[in-house]
Amino acid sequence: xxxxxxSIYSKACFEMSNSEYNDYExxxxxxxxxxxxxxxxxxxxSNDQQTMIRYIGHETNEIKLNKDNVYEILEWSYDMxxxxxxxxxxxxxxxxxxxxxxxxxxxxxEDNCKEDIRCLKGLQNYISHCQSTGINPSLFKQLLxxxxxxxxxxxxxxxxxxxVIDEFTCGNRTVVLAMKDKPNHKxxxxxxxxxxxxxxxxxxxYFTTSGKAFADFKKRSxxxxxxYFELKHSKFKARFRKKEIER
Numbered sequence: 001x002x003x004x005x006x007s008i009y010s011k012a013c014f015e016m017s018n019s020e021y022n023d024y025e026x027x028x029x030x031x032x033x034x035x036x037x038x039x040x041x042x043x044x045x046s047n048d049q050q051t052m053i054r055y056i057g058h059e060t061n062e063i064k065l066n067k068d069n070v071y072e073i074l075e076w077s078y079d080m081x082x083x084x085x086x087x088x089x090x091x092x093x094x095x096x097x098x099x100x101x102x103x104x105x106x107x108x109x110e111d112n113c114k115e116d117i118r119c120l121k122g123l124q125n126y127i128s129h130c131q132s133t134g135i136n137p138s139l140f141k142q143l144l145x146x147x148x149x150x151x152x153x154x155x156x157x158x159x160x161x162x163x164v165i166d167e168f169t170c171g172n173r174t175v176v177l178a179m180k181d182k183p184n185h186k187x188x189x190x191x192x193x194x195x196x197x198x199x200x201x202x203x204x205x206y207f208t209t210s211g212k213a214f215a216d217f218k219k220r221s222x223x224x225x226x227x228y229f230e231l232k233h234s235k236f237k238a239r240f241r242k243k244e245i246e247r
Contacts, residue, residue, distance in 0.1 A: 085122030168221035188213030
């Protein structure tokens, strides 16, 4: 395969496997566009999860990894601020991060006191990234079978001045309930969206009382639930109709 066509992740896998760090794999990769070129920072983790490495990657050229261009990070010296959150404050975007590393990072953040988190903007940007890509406790449970950790409360989801206070997801559809403080009252809204918020928020229903807002939230949630099972029912019928025709 032409190395110039490799993804940044595939290239990092190749570089580690063909070096003295062949028992490492990419943990996460940051990329920043800089004057028409990509600045790439690769973090790898050992198979025993005891040591990490960091090195500067290149978009096309292979990096020959050795002690001179690789910085080793022992488990006890890992700093979630300087080794992770700080990059979100310096205009890097997260190109790759394994679901296991996301879970580990959520656990580290949850276990630490707020006073230990120096990069608050970086934390907010990371949680925002997770929200937009569908990284959440339900995904950890589904893919890893691990008990949920939840750091989303450290960065409340907001849209148009409203704070999202509840949501319901079924399939690829989500309904959110949000609230905004007004000088003399609270305003509520329900929006249609998706689990990863990829298409933003759509068709807002606005209310001035919590009861009517929640009733609408419940109604819209039931609607996407019914739609989801209507689709499953249609697929179910089509599957057995095909088998009957084949007979």
